[in-house]
Amino acid sequence: MSFLTVLYACVFYAATVIFVGGLVAKIRCYARTPAPLKIPTTPAPTTTGGVVLRMAREVALFESLFKSNKWIWLFGWLFHVSLLLVIVRHLRYFTEPVWFWVAMAQPFGTYAGFAMVAGLGGLWARRFLVDRVRYISTPSDHLILLLLIGIGTSGLGMRFVNHTDIVGVKNFFLGLMTFNLQPLPSDPALLVHLSLVALLMVIFPISKLLHAPGVFFSPTRNQTDDSRERRHLAPWAVKFDAASGSKSE
Amino acid sequence: MAAPQFEVPKLTGNIEVPAVKEGAAAHIKSFPANAGIQEIIGFPGGSEPGELIDGWHDKAIAKMGDLLGRYRSLRVFMDACVHCGACTDKCHYFIGTGDPKNMPVARQELMRSVYRRHFTFAGKYFPSLVGAKDLTKELVEDWYKYYYQCSECRRCSVFCPYGIDTAEVTMAGREILDTIGYGQKYTNEIMGKLHKIGNNLGLPGPALQDTLEGLEEDILDATGVAVKLPLDVKGAEVLLITPSADFFAEPHVESLMGYGKVFHASGTSWTLSSKASEAGNFGMFIGSYENTRRAAMRIREAALELGVKRIVVGECGHAWRVAYSFWNTLIGVGAGGTDPFSIELQKQLDPRYPAPQHICEFTNDLIKQGKLKFDKSLNDHRVVTFHDSCNVARGSRMGDIPGGQFIIPREVIKAVVNNYYDMAEETIGESTFCCGGGGGILTDDLLEIRVKGALPRMEALNNVVQDHKVNFLALICAICKAQFNKVVPFYGFDMSMVGGVHQLVSTAILLEKEEE
Incomplete structure (x- = not known):
């Protein structure tokens, strides 16, 4: 087994552990931190079903962003939907036989790569062109965009310019999943692509990419507007009731 | 009406987004509370209004940790922002002054930079990469100024794709400031x-x-x-x-x-x-x-x-x-x-x-x-x-x-x-x-x-x-x-x-x- 294969196998095992472990830890932290007061941004749904719908619109359509700024919405939504299609398409490298809906998504996923990079380009351009966004951009904001663009372009390169040994790549990943190492092709574009993906997985739980799980825990979006009908009390606030009875002082 | 000591904006018929003017509102600061006012509402005060109490730095960080554990809003809002810019033109204080620290994201960032430094891996080890900052006296001064240039109106939270509500951050900022002796005279006196x-x-x-x-x-x-x-x-x-x-x-x-x-x-x-x-x-x-x-x-x-x-x-x-x-x-x-x-x-x-x-x-x-x-x-x-x-x-x-x-x-x-x-x-x-x-x-x-x-x-x-x-x-x-x-x-x-x-x-x- 080549050094390269072993190295990349280790990198992906480590990246997966960090990605999954980090996200689980963060999600547990969000879930366990109480929201002591009712703070939905109103008008808000008055039922749980309404909240599910609000959250679905937020996650699938970026409703609030649409209200806010059509350019950010266009580039951001384009990027995220394209990324979803690209990821679905990539499932074919981890499944044998390939699921039918993954096969169906194949042509869309292929061209979504271009849309994804275009969306990222638009988002990045705003960081230079809009003075307000320029002011708030940190080096990591630029680098994360660069990282995603690097992943996109190296992938597109392998699909449309210089084909890699895709059968070999699939064997490598199927092997990883069954702890049965198979050789990894040593195409430079592939190695760049995979390195960047591993890096993305590693930084996911320690960066602003936490907006993905975070949005589901945002109290202004996930709370029902029912404060007059239901009493909402955080565990740490229960002691105040007992201490005061009906008197405050 | 006495003549104002500042330029009153002209009405143009449209609500226009101003160009960024750094420091445009940096001179605007409300009077801090004295120790007497602070104590009535259960907070410490320094020997002079606005003077920080001994050990203020560690007490501020400890209070931030306490609030992060008690408020899911703060916990999630500190992590979730991607600096997309959706909120940057939504605050009336930014529209009125052009001071970039009155953009909701920048107001949050005053706290988020310290959060990153003390509570995240990236901020502990790569502070300049992710905009993490130590809580210095200068930064405390900015907190006081800009957390009292926020009316907690929640307009930004309507437009944020993650529902980040700057009011929650401002409230946390003010509570931390109160904890280290830096309260606002107006609000805290009335509270008393x-x-x-x-x-x-x-x-x-x-x-x-x-x-x-x-x-x-x-x-x-x-x-x-x-x-x-x-x-x-x-x-x-x-x-x-x-x-x-x-x-x-x-x-x-x-x-x-x-x-x-x-x-x-x-x-x-x-x-x-x-x-x-x-x-x-x-x-x-x-x-x-x-x-x-x-x-x-x-x-x-x-x-x-x-x-x-x-x-x-x-x-x-x-x-x-x-x-x-x-x-x-x-x-x-x-x-x-x-x-x-x-x-x-x-x-x-x-x-x-x-x-x-x-x-x-x-x-x-x-x-x-x-x-x-x-x-x-x-x-x-x-x-x-x-x-x-x-x-x-x-x-x-x-x-x-x-x-x-x-x-x-x-x-x-x-x-x-x-x-x-x-x-x-x-x-x-x-x-x-x-x-x-x-x-x-x-x-x-x-x-x-x-x-x-x-x-x-x-x-x-x-x-x-x-x-x-x-x-x-x-x-x-x-x-x-x-x-x-x-x-x-x-x-x-x-x-x-x-x-x-x-x-x-x-x-x-x-x-x-x-x-x-």
Whole structure:
């Protein structure tokens, strides 16, 4: 087994552990931190079903962003939907036989790569062109965009310019999943692509990419507007009731 | 009006997004609280106002850790922002000043940079890469300035794709500042008066009694009808909790007389309370759960002592947010609680009505039932528009359906006036612009930011003044009333155009004269 294969196998095992472990830890932290007061941004749904719908619109359509700024919405939504299609398409490298809906998504996923990079380009351009966004951009904001663009372009390169040994790549990943190492092709574009993906997985739980799980825990979006009908009390606030009875002082 | 020491923005007919002007509002800073003021509300103070206490750095970081563990909002909001820029043009203080630290994301970033440094892996090991910063005295100074240039209006939270609410960050920032001795004089002094005396003005019971008797005489003189403004009446059906400004400030008292007339005309027995003579609750402004709860407890106690069946809240924006959204949690005013604390009050309150109820809900119900008679033509000298107060619009509700807080006050207004026009849609409803004086900003030492922060609202108002000759800005918030009263003259409007919704009700309502 080549050094390269072993190295990349280790990198992906480590990246997966960090990605999954980090996200689980963060999600547990969000879930366990109480929201002591009712703070939905109103008008808000008055039922749980309404909240599910609000959250679905937020996650699938970026409703609030649409209200806010059509350019950010266009580039951001384009990027995220394209990324979803690209990821679905990539499932074919981890499944044998390939699921039918993954096969169906194949042509869309292929061209979504271009849309994804275009969306990222638009988002990045705003960081230079809009003075307000320029002011708030940190080096990591630029680098994360660069990282995603690097992943996109190296992938597109392998699909449309210089084909890699895709059968070999699939064997490598199927092997990883069954702890049965198979050789990894040593195409430079592939190695760049995979390195960047591993890096993305590693930084996911320690960066602003936490907006993905975070949005589901945002109290202004996930709370029902029912404060007059239901009493909402955080565990740490229960002691105040007992201490005061009906008197405050 | 004395000439201002700053340039008042010119009205252009459009709400324009300014270019970034770094430091444009860096000279605007409210007076800090002294140690005496701090201690009354349970916080330490340095030897001079604004001087940090010993060990301030570690205490600030420890407090941040405490809040991160107690508030999911703060925890999630510190992580989730991607610096997309959606909020950058949404804050009225940014629109009015161009200072980039008044962009919601940058205001949050003052805290987020410290959060990253102390509570995240990336910020501990790669601080400059992710914009992590140590909490220095200079940064504390920026916190104080810019967390008191936020009115906690939540407009940014409407537009954030993750619902990040800068008000939550501002509240946490203020609580941390209070913990290290750096409180604001205006807010904290008022908080202390509320705890000690029962209202923000420090008006004791006998003075309140006198004031109310004077107002009763005024109503009698004007209408020939003996409308009562009762105080501390045991067994009354309704307890009215209203901002103390309603007792003496103009135009606030006009609305108080309006409430009194509505109660009188509908034959509802009601009372004010000298113990709970304040709807306002500045505890929310400083993010202090304990102070907010302690202040609200007076209302629970008054309700229990007076044996009332219903609790109605007067025209006050943040008070309605506290009442509607927080009272059930804090003091058990509301339904659904199954613990002894909640049940004690639920047994007493009439379950046929929501608790608490907004005065506009109360009046609108009576209008719908045909129990009030109006002569709308008495308001014909007025052309009215309505300003949605931020805390009502984005932090609460009225009625049964989402958005009822936009419908019900307008229904009340349209029942009593003939000439009504809304301001531009993107400046009302959930997108409403703050008056510029809410959230602990309503102090003369912050006049410049109040005037500049009012700019987008003034633009929208000016457009309906030009197009429809609007001459009355109807409000349901004591702070909005005081703020606009002070600020509209800077933009060339007459302060007499500022008034309350129940002021309009008061003008048009027909009272039956008793037989002599």
